[in-house]
Amino acid sequence: MTEPQRTPEADRLANFSSGPAVLPVEVLADIQADLLALPGVGSSILEISHRSLAFDRILEETVADLRGLLGVGDSHDVLFLQGGASLQFSMVPMNLLRGTGRTADYLITGTWGATAIKEARKEGAVHVAWDGAATGHDRLPARGEIHLSTDPAYVYMTSNETIQGVQWPAEPAVGSAPLVCDASSDFLSRPLDVSRYGILYACAQKNAGIAGVTVVIIRRDLLGRSPDGLPAMLDYRTHVTGGSRANTPPVFAIYVLGKVCRWVRDAMGGLEGMARHNAAKAKLLYDVLDGSAGFYAGHAHPECRSMMNVTFRLPTEDLEKAFVAGAARRGLVELKGHRSVGGIRASIYNAMPLPAVVALRDHMLEFQAAHGHPAAHGGQTAQHPTAGAAARSG
Ligand SMILES: *Cc1c(COP(=O)(O)O)cnc(C)c1O
Numbered sequence: 001m002t003e004p005q006r007t008p009e010a011d012r013l014a015n016f017s018s019g020p021a022v023l024p025v026e027v028l029a030d031i032q033a034d035l036l037a038l039p040g041v042g043s044s045i046l047e048i049s050h051r052s053l054a055f056d057r058i059l060e061e062t063v064a065d066l067r068g069l070l071g072v073g074d075s076h077d078v079l080f081l082q083g084g085a086s087l088q089f090s091m092v093p094m095n096l097l098r099g100t101g102r103t104a105d106y107l108i109t110g111t112w113g114a115t116a117i118k119e120a121r122k123e124g125a126v127h128v129a130w131d132g133a134a135t136g137h138d139r140l141p142a143r144g145e146i147h148l149s150t151d152p153a154y155v156y157m158t159s160n161e162t163i164q165g166v167q168w169p170a171e172p173a174v175g176s177a178p179l180v181c182d183a184s185s186d187f188l189s190r191p192l193d194v195s196r197y198g199i200l201y202a203c204a205q206k207n208a209g210i211a212g213v214t215v216v217i218i219r220r221d222l223l224g225r226s227p228d229g230l231p232a233m234l235d236y237r238t239h240v241t242g243g244s245r246a247n248t249p250p251v252f253a254i255y256v257l258g259k260v261c262r263w264v265r266d267a268m269g270g271l272e273g274m275a276r277h278n279a280a281k282a283k284l285l286y287d288v289l290d291g292s293a294g295f296y297a298g299h300a301h302p303e304c305r306s307m308m309n310v311t312f313r314l315p316t317e318d319l320e321k322a323f324v325a326g327a328a329r330r331g332l333v334e335l336k337g338h339r340s341v342g343g344i345r346a347s348i349y350n351a352m353p354l355p356a357v358v359a360l361r362d363h364m365l366e367f368q369a370a371h372g373h374p375a376a377h378g379g380q381t382a383q384h385p386t387a388g389a390a391a392r393s394g
Contacts, residue, residue, distance in 0.1 A: 009025060012025070013331045013332070013333045014331055014332045014333065014352075014353075014356035014359060014360070015333055015334055016332065016333065016334045016335050016345075016346045016347050016348065016352070016356075016360070017333075017334035017347060018162055018163075018185075018206070018309060018334075018338070018345060018347040019162070019185070019203075019205050019206040019347070020205040020206075020210060020211050021205065021206050021207070021347055021349050021351070022349060022351045022352050023209070023210070023256075023260070023351050024260065024263045024267070024350075024351045025353075026263060026267065027256070027259045027260055027263050027351075030259055031255075031256065031259065038054060040054075041054045045058075045251065045252055045255050046251075046252055048251070050245055050248050050249055050251050051245070055251060058251075058254065058255055058258055059080070059243075059244065059245070059249070059254055061258055062080075062254055062255075062257055062258035062261060063078045063244075065258060065261040065262060065265065066078055066215065066257075066261055068265070069188065069261055069264060069265055069270060069271060070188075070192060070194050070217070070271070071193075071194060072194045072217060073194075073195065074220075075195065075219055075220060075221075076194060076195075076197075076217050076218060076219050076220065077217070077218050077220060077223075077240050078215065078216075078217050079215070079216040079217075079218065079236070079239045079240065079244050080213050080214070080215060080216075080244040080249055080250070080254050080257075081213070081214045081216050081239060081244070082212065082213070082214065082249070082250060083214065084203050084211070084214055085112075085182060085184040085201065085202065085203035085214055086115075087214070087234075088116075088182065088199075088201045088214060088216065089115060089116040089118075089119040089120070090119045090122075090123075090234070091234055091236070092116075092120070092154070092156070092180055092199060092201075093119060093120040093122075093123035093124060093126075094123055094226075094227075094230055094234055094235075095222075095225060095226040095227075095230070095234075095235065095236050096153050096154050096178070096180070096198075096199075096222060096225050096226075097120060097123045097124040097125075097153050097154075098123045098124060098227050098230075099124075099227045100124065100153055100225070101124075102124070102125070102151070102152065102153040103124070103125040103126065103127045103149045103152050103153065104120055104124065104125070104126050104127070104152055104153045104154055104155075104156060105126075105127050105128075105129040105148050105149055105152040105154070105155045105156065105174075105177070106120065106126055106127070106128055106129060106155075106156045107129050107130050107141070107146065107155065107156065107157045107158075107172065108128060108130065108131040108132065108133065108137075109130075109132050109137060109140060109157070109158055109161050109164070109166050109168070110132070110137040110158060110161025110162075110163055110164040110166055111137070111161065111162075111163040111164065111338075111340060112158045112161055112162065112163070112182060112184070113156070113157070113158040113161065113182070114131075114133070116156060116158070116182065117156070120156070124153075127148075127149040127152065129146050129147055129148050129149070129155065130145055130146045130147070132166075136164070136299070136341070137161060137164040137166060138164065138166065138299055138300055138301055139166065139300065139301040139303075139304055140166065140168060140301075140303075140304040141172070146172060146174075148174060148175065148177070151177070152177045153177070153178075153225075154177055154178040154179070154180045154198055154199075155172075155174040155177045155178070155179050155180065156180045156181075156182075157171075157172065157179065157180070157181050157182070158181070158182045159181050159182070159183045159185075159186050160183070160184075160185045160186035160189075160306050160307075160308050160309070161185075161306070161309075162184070162185040162206065162308070162309050162347075163309075163311075163338040163340060163341060163345075164299060164300060164309075164311060164341060165298075165299055165300045165305065165306040165308075165309040165310060165311035165345065166300045166304050166305075166306060167186060167300075167304060167305065167306040167307060167308065168304070169303070169304065171193075171196055171197075177198075178197075178198025178199070178219065178222060179196060179197050179198055180197070180198055180199045180200075181197055181199070181200045181201070182201060182202070183200055183201065183202045184201070184202045184203045184206055184207075185202075185206040185207065185308055185309065185349075186207065186306075186307070186308050187202030187204075187206070187207050187208050187215065188207055188208050188260070188261070188264055188271065188274065188350060189207055189271075189274055189275065189278050189307060189308060189349070189350055190271055190274065190275035190278065190307070191271040191272055191275060192271070194217060197217065197219070198218070198219050198222050199216065199217065199218045199219070199222065200216075200217045201214060201215060201216040201217065202214065202215050204253060204256070204257050204260075206308075206347075206349055207308070207349045207350050207351075208257055208260050208261075208350075209253060209256040209257040209259075209260045210252075210253050210256050211253065212250035212252070212253030213249070213250045213253035213254050213257055215257070216236070216239075218236055218240075222236075223236055223237050223240060232246070233246065233247070260350075260351075264350065268350070274350055275307075277350075277354070278307045278308070278348070278350065279307060280354065281307075281348045281352065281354055281357040282305070282306075282307045282308075282310060282348060284357050284358060284360075284361045285310045285346060285348070285357065285360065285361060285364070286298070286302075286305060286310065287361075288361055288364045288365060288368075289310075289312055290302075292364075292368055292372070295314065295315065295368045295372045296312045296313075296314065296364065296368070297312055297313045297314075298310075298311065298312045299311035299312060299313065299341055299343065307348075308347060308348060308349055309345055309346070309347050309348075310344075310345070310346040310347075310348060311337060311341055311343065311344070311345045312343055312344050313337075313342060313343035313344070314343065314344070317342070319371055320342070320343055320344060322367075322371070323335075323344060323363075323367055324336050324344070326363065326367060327360070327363050330359060330363055331359075332356070332359060332360050332363060334347075335360075346360060
């Protein structure tokens with residue numbers, strides 16, 4: 001008997017990492033096939049000039065595909081920048097707040113929003129329009145809890161807080177101020193009305209590709225607000241004028257982003273199809289939480305649960321360790337939660353295949369059957385001395 005041929009695909013684990021995160025296997029295979037020589041070019045994508053016709057075509061096609069997928073009109077520019085989502089924490093207030101004498105309003109629904117406002121404080125006046133810190137960022141503001149300032153320069157939000165697993169189901173009402181959104185961890189996961197945003201940005205390495213490129217979609221009239229004297233590379237106008245090629249862009253990351261866009265469009269049914277797929281995956285896990293009699297205690301309130309990052313705790317930290325170790329034995333990896341929240345985080349981005357989520361669901365059910373004492377624990381969190389658990393029980 002001959003050994004069955006092992007394929008690299010068979011060696012792949014179910015990778016629940018929060019980012020950089022799983023990529024569609026079709027995209028990886030496609031990249032591999034063209035890596036030595038791009039068809040019709042004769043050199044690798046890793047070797048060609050960012051001023052070459054071949055790269056022009058890749059960049060323009062990627063912009064066009066993003067515009068098509070998201071329905072971005074002429075009112076907005078689509079830019080590919082470097083410095084990650086984190087640089088946008090600074091670029092947004094540098095360009096829209098510095099020197100205006102106005103105030104920027106921030107909605108803080110988790111760690112990333114809290115990080116962003118620190119950078120804004122360096123550029124001008126900020127106002128916390130809402131902050132969920134008091135309950136460990138486990139929910140969104142209720143109607144009437146958002147307090148905007150008068151005529152803010154912009155209102156800032158994070159559509160999906162990757163660490164806490166809290167996602168806005170829709171944009172908050174913020175009046176006529178430009179809405180600025182960090183969409184890093186749910187970009188391309190569902191349809192979105194881009195016309196409602198002043199700036200929408202996302203690093204690629206969660207849901208749209210690999211680290212190195214950050215997509216910034218900016219309303220053209222906002223470009224007039226950038227103060228003169230900004231460092232050229234931190235001024236959005238430089239990148240608009242330069243067509244995202246003011247200097248050498250991350251050629252490979254843009255190429256991968258283009259491949260992922262076409263995968264979403266052609267293999268997944270566009271953003272509508274993607275949203276259905278993501279909701280089905282998330283439901284598998286949240287149904288287990290809801291049916292576990294408190295054995296699995298979700299961090300986020302049900303109405304703002306993330307479709308991308310499912311966060312929950314078990315009755316004790318020892319059980320959480322055993323859960324993660326047992327999962328790894330089944331090929332389900334990167335499930336440990338962020339240290340600030342603790343517990344478990346399953347990131348189930350666009351490219352996470354349904355069978356992997358089914359396998360995690362099965363692990364959860366079997367683990368509770370083996371270790372669960374629902375009557376004894378019943379949603380208790382007192383064994384957890386960490387901030388997240390203390391906040392949740394409050
Ligand atoms: C990952 C992440 C960031 C940070 O992205 P970098 O590219 O590492 O700077 C910012 N915001 C959100 C919502 C994220 O998920």
